[in-house]
Amino acid sequence: MKKKWKDLGLVSLGSFISAVGFNTMFLENRIASGGVGGLAISLNALFGWEPGTFVLLANIPLMALCFFLLGKEIFLKTVYGSWIFPIFISLTSSLPTFTNTPLLAALFGGIILGFGLGLVFLGNSSTGGTGIVVQILNKYTPLPLGLLIILVDGIIVGIGFIAFDADTVLYSIIALLSITYVVNMMMTGADSSRNLMVISQQHELIKEYITKVADRGVTELPILGGYTGKEKRMLMTAVSRPEYQSLENEILKIDETAFIVVMPASQVRGRGFSLHKNHLIEDDILIPM
Structure with a gap:
């Protein structure tokens, strides 16, 4: 229940932030x-249609498609975000435009909307719209998700050529790239960690530091030196980003010649990350962290 309220809060806050960015950066520009x-925005320029009302009405048939083609579970996760986002657009429509410089609006509006949408996605929901179309096409066609997003959003941006000049459409593309970048950073950065592989003659001391001081799990692997042909030991551990630099410094204090390979880990599951640490359990496949 606590997680559901947290998700609801993230979706609400993210939808509000996205609506503010929409009205204060994108609409007038x-x-x-x-x-x-x-x-x-394109239809508002062509016919004067109120954006919040249009988004709300457009989401109704899309949500029906979502229910019948994607299933009840995805529908329930999407319905709140697709309802609250257009309501927030209408509620924040009176806010002033922050800047009349299109390039600034595209960049900073993209950051604001990207941050808001990132919160919505972290709340295990979406704001509906073309995201539903992308999910349906991804389910029923062999096309990859990334390509479908580009195609669907590209069509929407292309419609802008009917309503606006080429410069405005190019600014729209910049905004789309900004939104995509920020969302990707938030989605991968939420659980982003670092995977370290360490080869050192002092592997016992390093292993002791990782397990007892850093309080992280470590896996010890037997390896064979390709040049020397000698058997060695390699340590592998996963740490959060804030912990990484401190751990690396301590390893180099123990052995300044240690060979360290650092790789990004977009998501780590298990004790110390997705599960609580429990030093009393001994039956896990890996030693608890």
């Missing part, structure tokens, strides 16, 4: 950065 929101 006519930046149609993809999605139903981008289409709403």
Whole structure:
């Protein structure tokens, strides 16, 4: 229940932030950065349609498709975000435009919307719209998800050529790239960690530091030196990003010649990360951290 309330809070806050960015950066600068929101901006310029109302009405048939083609579980996760986002667009429509410089609006509006959408995604939901179309096409066609996102949002941005000049559409593309970058950073950065592989003559001391001081798990692997042909030991451990630099410094204090390979780990599951540490359990496949 606590997680559900947390997800609800993330979706609500993210939808509000996205709506603020939409109204204060994109609408008056006519930046149609993809999605139903981008289409709403183009139609607002062409026919004067109120963006919040259009997004809300457009989501109704899309949510019906979501229910019948993607299933009840995805529908329930999407319905709240697709409802609250257009409501926040309408509620924040009176906010002033922060800047009338299209390039600044595209960049900073993209950051604001990307941050808001990232929160929504972290709340295990979405704001509906073309995201539903992408999910349906991904399920029923062999096309990869990334390509489908580009195609669907590209069509929305392309419609901007009917309503706006080429410069405005190019600013919309910049905004779309900004949104995508920020969302990707948030989604991978939320659980982003570092995987370290260490080869050292002092592997016993390093292993002791990792397990007893850093309080992290470590796996010891037998390896064979390709040049010397001698048998050695390699240590492998996963740590959070804030812990990484401190651990590396301590390893080099123990052995300044230690060979360290650091790789990004976008997600780590297990004790110390997705599960609580429990030093009393001895039956896990890996020693608890």
